[in-house]
Amino acid sequence: MTVILNQSFTGVSIGAVLLLIALGLTLTFGQMGVINMAHGEFIMAGAYTTYVLQKPIENAGISLLLALPVAFLVAGSMGALLEWLLIRRLYARPLDTLLVTWGVSLMLQQLARDVFGAPNVQTTAPDLLTGSVSVAGVTLANSRLFILGFALLCVCGLAAILRVTPLGRRIRAVVQNRDLAEVSGIATGRVDRTTFFIGSGLAGMAGVALTLIGPIGPTTGTNYIVDAFLVVVVGGIGRLRGAVITAFVLGLLQSVLEYSTTVSVAKVVVLVGIVAFLQWRPQGLYTVRTRSLV
């Protein structure tokens, strides 16, 4: 029983990390349809923001708390700049977008190597997050609990922004019918840039969270990017609820399979499962029914 609970918690914590890194993509890929291969580098930028802030601020707790908004701004600004410089010129050309953002991704990785060096670097976690708590015989790492709570907080925040704020309505409207949004008085270009800012900013905050579970390096984000795209596609493109469910299901599957087989076999089984699922349900877990054509 304890083994099952331990593996379940591991699965949930893997799911929380997946969710956190996929959250930004639900906006930029899910809502806007942009295949941004540089999304992983925004995660990396967030992670390095934590590293940079820990140099002048020795208190790890304060630097971590400060890193969250700063990483959001740094990665968000990078995303908004990328959208303004390149992506907005390529909206009707998805393959070109993929290639261009992949090029940007390589450039940013090299920039990180030049600035911070090729080897991975380690940040210091606050004392509060280094220990663990034991509940019913299950050991719960504080850092994993923090990531789980933070991921759920980000989901609720993003859901609230999309559902109840004027900005959220504008983002959803532009996604659903760009021309109609424009002739309804919405500056669609500005909405695109803001959406990209938020999506990339979320990736930056995910990067901060990743510093709690291991060292960081120039390819920190790239290691997660495929998983993040999988979560968005399997969840149903643009569906936040689908992304949440998929992230945790994939995390639990990965954890259970790793326990009964090996890491590599678990990864293969999960990927085969996803391929089979998408053959059966190409639209993903969630879709929205509508009577209108647009």
Next chain:
Amino acid sequence: MLEIDEVRAGYDRTTVLHDVTVAVPDDGVAAVLGHNGAGKSTLLRTAMGLIKPSGGTVRLDGEDITHLAPHRRVARGMAYVPQGQQSFPHLTTAENLQLVADGSPRGGGREAIAEALDLFPVLRELAHRRAGLLSGGQRQQLAIARALVTRPRLLLLDEPTEGIQPSVVAEIEATILSLAERGGLSVLLVEQHVGFAMRAAERYYVLEAGRVTSSGEGGTGAEKTVREALSV
């Protein structure tokens, strides 16, 4: 109010409009009639800024707005109801209206939403239903209400009664006629129903293959002339 002068426009390398000139009088209604493919919708899309013309000018109250973005035209008092009962399908009826009120620099707000809902009371009962789940007639009423929330000075309507059941058509026609009579609003109406168009319009234009082939004073007296022009 609106002057479309010698406008040439189309899609990619295909020219649809050939030096088209159309004017909408202050507080008046101009109707554009023509068969399918004549270029009526292209004319409205060009007037609204969704298509960039390759020649000619579009002026609003004398100001050249030919290269102005559509959302900036809305800020100057233009509103557009496109063909096909378009809405934001995953937003509720209330959200469709609130969305426009949020961003309206012309100070629409709650009052403007209430006024628009007064014109189409059925939308009040459907406030929390997603627009994609409304019937065609209800979606068209929502489309017109959404345009009115910006409190426009000029309303561009693209076949507002197309594909809608007769009882709702009558309601929409009556609303458009009452809006036109109320004053303070100019209308550029693209319509295939000649009777309705000529009842509403002070001036008409017949468009054939992207060219104005006939134009004149509107009113029911001109209906026969228009029908003859359209039958050619």
